[in-house]
Amino acid sequence: MDAKYNSRAIEAKWQDQWQQTGLHRTLARRGTPKFYALSMFPYPSGNLHMGHVRNYTITDVLARFRRMQGYDVLHPMGWDAFGLPAENAAIDRGVPPAQWTHQNIAQMRAELQQLGLGYDWEREVATCRPDYYHWTQWIFLQLIDMGLAYRKAAKVNWDPVDQTVLANEQVDSEGRSWRSGAKVEKRLLTQWFLKITDYAEELLHSLDQLPHWPERVKAMQRNWIGKSVGAYLEFLLVGSDQKIAVFTTRPDTVYGVSYVVLAPEHPLVAVVTTAEHQDQVVAFQALVAAQTEEERTSEDQPKRGVPTGGSVLNPFNGQHVPVWIANYVLFEYGTGAVMGVPAHDARDHVFARQYGLPIQQVIAGGGEITSAAWTESGPLINSGPFDGVPSDEAKGKIIAFAAEQGWGKAQIQYKLRDWLVSRQRYWGCPIPVIHCPDCGIVQVPTADLPVRLPEAVTLTGRGASPLTTLSEWVHVSCPQCGVAARRETDTMDTFIDSSWYFLRYPDARNDQAIFDPEQTNHWAPVDQYVGGIEHAILHLLYSRFFTKVLRDRGLLTFDEPFQRLLTQGMVQGLTYRNPTTQKCIPSTLVDPDDPKDPETGEALKVAYETMSKSKYNGVAPATVIEHYGADTARMFVLFKAPPEKDLEWDVDDVAGQFRFLNRIWRLVYEAQQAPPITEAAAGPLKDLRRAMHTAIKELTEDLDSDQIQCNTAISELMKLTNALGDSPLAGHPVYQEGIETLVKMLAPFAPHMAEDLWSALAPEAGSVHLQPWPVYDPQALVTEHFTLVIQINGKVRAQLEAALSATQTDLEAQALALETVQKQVLGKTIRKVILVPGRLINFVVS
């Protein structure tokens, strides 16, 4: 082997070699446990960034580690390739989205290979390829069959200048189009929805079956699903036979209702409004309608409303209460109407005080009711037959009474809404249905799938999606009756594409079916999923939903797609920011010792912020690979911070990892040069074995943990390296074993270097990545002597070397014989002695 470490030469060499020998091809051996390691697949934006490097390296370490442990490992990669950026790029550069996307995929795939990531490329998927979206469309048809896909009207963003529908991301915070700058309008279109709400309860409660998911991701999902338990109650409109329905979580306060509020959009507004209030109501509705989403929902928005002139009957106490409309009631949630109980709800309290509505206390407790709402529980008052009943109990009783009388019922309400999946975009998966004037919505027969997306198109960003203008594509005959019909020209939300890709990898080349259930049920669920926290809600929720749907369709035998989830932290770069303008300055224009704005001379704020182009704080993986090699880049991102935490890019720390790899290289090189010895003193031999087996134990436990503690795992490699460097036994078989162990355990982290060193250490043994993972010998950790820590009243006062075989009496005597201990004990009585065997002894004195 060479005396010097040359990352460039060995990395290229082994990448070629691995490809030729098919090292990373997935094995499925009878009777072997499996491990499915998966990183969230990337959007092919053009180049790899550091966040990708971090994400994929973590999974790669685990995949290699598990394989050495004897698992059959599935570790695939693919591309979440449909989406808006390809359309934007096409508009900017005049390149078809397909071409742009495929170029990017080629570029990024090459970069992934340069990092030495061990993927089985024979299973690569790209969501924009017909062999993949064929099955996305097939799933859509299953959803229609299962009654889980339906159409209804929904609002879209309409750019009146460019005459086109905009995605939410194309509308800025002021409600203007990204391209034309025009004020975006809302238009109603009939669109496809998926009934995820049918699965709300299961999506919520089966979170409890995911002990290896981060608590905060589960909390975010619970929050998003937003279950509320309460009552549905009806109030009869005075002078009409119509009823206003409300949802409330506090049926126990129903005797305190002093008004009812409808959302301004509520259809009953027209019914309830009296002639004299007509103008005021209409004006208020117009005011609310003109507000943007942001204005409407911002917290500092004052609660405003107007009376409709109408009133309803509270069936519990026979009172007539007025009906208002107000901006704080959301049409989309619950029934779009609420009962106002100012005494026991903070919002209602503010509203009632503002408009002088009565405040009637019905739950005992709290202070002066006119100054603040009392939202805690307590015994009921002013509540007829329910007086004195504690509120928690009263909820059930009042619901039961209402149900008996036909006024209401128990109700569970979710915030989760059905999933709007239609997109009026070109670069997405076509929705496989045909609109027939006679038959209505007709599914494209499965034999005709996939409905191919025409790829040779020009995009302008103006006017309708190109799909609607491709007459040959649009005009087809109805598969059922044969008359002239039109294809659906909307495409699917790209979240659909990514909601099932992990189910395709186990059988990625299947052209007869979405997958062979036997294959997918063997490999899935994913054992370890790694990705960014930004997908904590939507992607993970939708994937869980699809998994449950396909289970109910009889294709899957498990309930949850991802057993363990790790959300890795962001990669941050040093950022120079002007404190006044908030503009970022490239580091090349700044003196790091005295950071000043080159234009204004102002002192700059220096901080670590998430890497992004606009902040000039990014580091391209390619430049690091070129300078130090992929192994150093991998070691750095793994060592610098625990995987869940944010990672600050630091050139000194990168250099530190490069130094460490060089130290290993020299150590192995020198071990190779050392003349063999067979004799060794017992002490150093024991020390060396202990160091080696401690490293095996600790490192293995680090990688086995839920947090995949690569940072502490690498520090174990460092400790072992230090121990070997300090050992006088170079040339001894045990030393050689230590070197080999070090190289094997280095393999998941720095695969190229480990492979190269291994080829020198054991030329006949085959790839280091196929060696069995070392197993520690508990005997090697056992010592005859230990450092006994001596505490007096819990404070460390002394220590001594003691034999492990020593009895408590011996140890007490030895400890008390020490001068420092004597001083502390002098004139006091020993009340108690606590001995922790092999560790410490504590004298309680007074």
Add this chain to the structure above:
RNA sequence: GGGGGUGUGGCGGAACGGUAGACGCACCGGACUUAAAAUCCGGAGUUGUGAAAACGACGUGUGGGUUCGAUUCCCACCACCCCCACCA
């Protein structure tokens, strides 16, 4: 307003309820070198007494509690970060 999380040296971070600060970065000293880089060896939480060896005190956001012993467990509070948010 609701929910989740985090507070440990100059920095990143370690610590089955048992010697707090492993491992690394930066730093300081030394060796090698004409010199520098690289490499190697050594040092260091803060603070007091001391020439030094050493010996004390204080130290894991704050205040309590449990315990022989708490970074770790419990309670309250403070600060920061993230998510959701007029959700009835």
